[in-house]
Amino acid sequence: MTAGHISIVLDGTPTKVPAGSTLRETIARHIDRELDASSAPIDGGRLGVAVAVDGMVVPRGDWHDHLMVDGAAVDVVTATQGG
Amino acid sequence: MDDTVNIAGVELDSRLIMGTGGATSLATLEEALVASGTQVTTVAIRRYAAAGGNSVFAMLERLGVHALPNTAGCFTARDAVLTAQLAREALETEWIKLEVVADEDTLLPDPLELLTAADELVADGFSVFAYTNDDPILARRLEDVGVAAVMPAGAPIGTGLGILNPHNISMIAEAAHVPVVLDAGVGTASDAALAMELGCDAVLLASAVTRAHDAPLMARAMSAAVRAGRDAYRAGRIPRRSLARASSPAEGRIAVP
Numbered sequence A: 001m002t003a004g005h006i007s008i009v010l011d012g013t014p015t016k017v018p019a020g021s022t023l024r025e026t027i028a029r030h031i032d033r034e035l036d037a038s039s040a041p042i043d044g045g046r047l048g049v050a051v052a053v054d055g056m057v058v059p060r061g062d063w064h065d066h067l068m069v070d071g072a073a074v075d076v077v078t079a080t081q082g083g
Numbered sequence B: 001m002d003d004t005v006n007i008a009g010v011e012l013d014s015r016l017i018m019g020t021g022g023a024t025s026l027a028t029l030e031e032a033l034v035a036s037g038t039q040v041t042t043v044a045i046r047r048y049a050a051a052g053g054n055s056v057f058a059m060l061e062r063l064g065v066h067a068l069p070n071t072a073g074c075f076t077a078r079d080a081v082l083t084a085q086l087a088r089e090a091l092e093t094e095w096i097k098l099e100v101v102a103d104e105d106t107l108l109p110d111p112l113e114l115l116t117a118a119d120e121l122v123a124d125g126f127s128v129f130a131y132t133n134d135d136p137i138l139a140r141r142l143e144d145v146g147v148a149a150v151m152p153a154g155a156p157i158g159t160g161l162g163i164l165n166p167h168n169i170s171m172i173a174e175a176a177h178v179p180v181v182l183d184a185g186v187g188t189a190s191d192a193a194l195a196m197e198l199g200c201d202a203v204l205l206a207s208a209v210t211r212a213h214d215a216p217l218m219a220r221a222m223s224a225a226v227r228a229g230r231d232a233y234r235a236g237r238i239p240r241r242s243l244a245r246a247s248s249p250a251e252g253r254i255a256v257p
Helices: A023-031 A060-065 B026-036 B055-063 B077-091 B111-123 B136-145 B166-175 B189-197 B215-235
Strands: A005-010 A013-018 A049-053 A073-081 B005-007 B010-012 B016-018 B040-047 B066-069 B095-098 B127-132 B149-152 B181-183 B202-205
Touching (some): A023 A049, A023 A060, A023 A073, A049 A060, A073 B077, B016 B026, B016 B215, B040 B055, B040 B077, B066 B077, B127 B136, B136 B149
Parallel strands (some): B016 B040, B016 B202, B040 B066, B127 B149, B149 B181, B181 B202
Antiparallel strands (some): A073 B040, B005 B010
16 A cells, blocks of 8 residues: 555546545546535536445535545446446 | 326426437437437446446437436346436436346346335335336236336347237236336337337337437337327227228129129
């Protein structure tokens, strides 16, 4: 483990994030969009993603207060072609 | 002619629901969706990285089509419930097309897991569009737990075999007090027309269009077929007879001397 970083599994891929990162910061980096404190995109568009941590849905309103912990499995999902 | 259908509180002019699965490109998909005239389309819920970002969501936003997220790929009620909760959060909709299948080869619904998941999701406030077998009793049980629509398969997903048991589909449509949407199995336009003639309220299809040689043209064909089938159903077909019945008058026929 790199000093100052923790390891999480982000969308199935082992990923290092700075220790003390919030879920909101982690997701913003992953989807490459800036998010405000309520996790709404600052570009004005709809977010279109949802997040589960260790198999439990974390509502976007809680992302800001959700601190990443070492070993967490974070799944970020969106709509794709299907059905 | 005003013949809308109300599904889960939304009034729809089009009785064709086109799914987004199977298209070779987003551009072709968009063209087909527009040609189909659909106002609702299904989407799958997948990891952001695997989905290649947000492009499908953005396209539906642009087209103003209602997204109906599905739980495709779920084999247990537990997986389906989590997927539905993620879909609600991601797409900001209570609508969920509930698919809980038994195995990869048939992709047929697992009745027990399906009913369990439907019950849980209805209790959690979802409008459940239940993809089900062509079993009238299971359809009734799903309605009993409060699903918004019953969606029996005509044939297994992606087979294009049409409606294998028209009698059962007709029984489901006749008995239901919620909209019945024929879902899966449609191969060509006549299958979609038949579904409507049997009394279904709408048809949901994807592969029949997206995997056709000319997807937008097939989308147009499906749209026309659904309208034709619906009109025929409303018009009331003539009864089947075993012997011929002349439509020209018997009187005044010329007799050869």
